Amino acid sequence: MIKGVGHIGIAVSNIEEILSSLSKILGISPPPIRDVPERKLKVSVVSIGGMGLEIIEDYSGEGQFAKFVRERGNAIHHICLLTDQIEADIELLKSRGIEMADPKPKIGVRGKKIAFAAPSALNGITLELSEP
Amino acid sequence: MIKGVGHIGIAVSNIEEILSSLSKILGISPPPIRDVPERKLKVSVVSIGGMGLEIIEDYSGEGQFAKFVRERGNAIHHICLLTDQIEADIELLKSRGIEMADPKPKIGVRGKKIAFAAPSALNGITLELSEP
Numbered sequence: 001m002i003k004g005v006g007h008i009g010i011a012v013s014n015i016e017e018i019l020s021s022l023s024k025i026l027g028i029s030p031p032p033i034r035d036v037p038e039r040k041l042k043v044s045v046v047s048i049g050g051m052g053l054e055i056i057e058d059y060s061g062e063g064q065f066a067k068f069v070r071e072r073g074n075a076i077h078h079i080c081l082l083t084d085q086i087e088a089d090i091e092l093l094k095s096r097g098i099e100m101a102d103p104k105p106k107i108g109v110r111g112k113k114i115a116f117a118a119p120s121a122l123n124g125i126t127l128e129l130s131e132p
Numbered sequence: 133m134i135k136g137v138g139h140i141g142i143a144v145s146n147i148e149e150i151l152s153s154l155s156k157i158l159g160i161s162p163p164p165i166r167d168v169p170e171r172k173l174k175v176s177v178v179s180i181g182g183m184g185l186e187i188i189e190d191y192s193g194e195g196q197f198a199k200f201v202r203e204r205g206n207a208i209h210h211i212c213l214l215t216d217q218i219e220a221d222i223e224l225l226k227s228r229g230i231e232m233a234d235p236k237p238k239i240g241v242r243g244k245k246i247a248f249a250a251p252s253a254l255n256g257i258t259l260e261l262s263e264p
Binding site for chain 1: 134135137140142144146149150153154156157158159163178181182183185204205206207208209210211213214224225226227230249253254255257259261
């Protein structure tokens with residue numbers, strides 16, 4: 001069952017810079033940055049009132065987030081819906097005619113089971129499902 | 133004080149189409165659409181677990197949301213932080229060196245006091261403050 005919005009994914013060219021701005025806005029210490037060298041990503045999550053802002057820097061030069069930032073600059077990349085049963089919710093969405101980019105869950109950059117819907121599912125807006 | 137993320141603003145070229153997709157994904161009836169003819173905007177809010185997705189169609193052809201959609205297609209436009217005292221939080225942000233596009237609150241499309249930060253405030257990501 002879909003429980004709510006878990007996080008918003010924001011793709012950026014320089015994660016340190018945006019975390020510095022975000023910390024200043026929220027009056028918090030800059031959160032830790034996790035490097036995921038096998039995917040050439042740096043990731044950090046800032047929680048605001050229970051919802052996460054997932055900041056992603058893709059330093060591969062060619063990954064989906066790097067391409068996205070090259071086209072748009074720093075920008076909000078996706079909305080992630082929380083599900084307590086990702087396999088069941090994928091099947092439910094498919095039964096409603098929603099096309100999934102990931103018809104089976106895969107392991108996301110934060111080690112959770114995730115699945116992306118196809119771009120057509122929400123008219124070009126990128127939608128992710130994730131376990132909590 | 134900033135209480136959390138109130139909504140995510142999504143700018144689209146056709147509000148009926150995306151609401152139809154969103155309703156299918158969430159298994160809900162399509163929510164009402166409010167027309168704001170003086171701003172040439174159609175607006176609808178879908179609540180997911182307490183957080184809003186604010187869908188905006190700008191049919192002015194020249195407003196900020198129309199330009200945004202022309203450049204990017206349907207896309208996530210902004211993050212709105214909830215504040216219980218918008219004037220005080222604007223002053224707090226300014227005292228931290230955050231530049232505001234709206235240094236005083238104005239009335240948003242949903243009749244609430246809102247204020248946008250300058251694009252530089254969050255490295256190009258559009259940030260809004262709003263009363264609940």
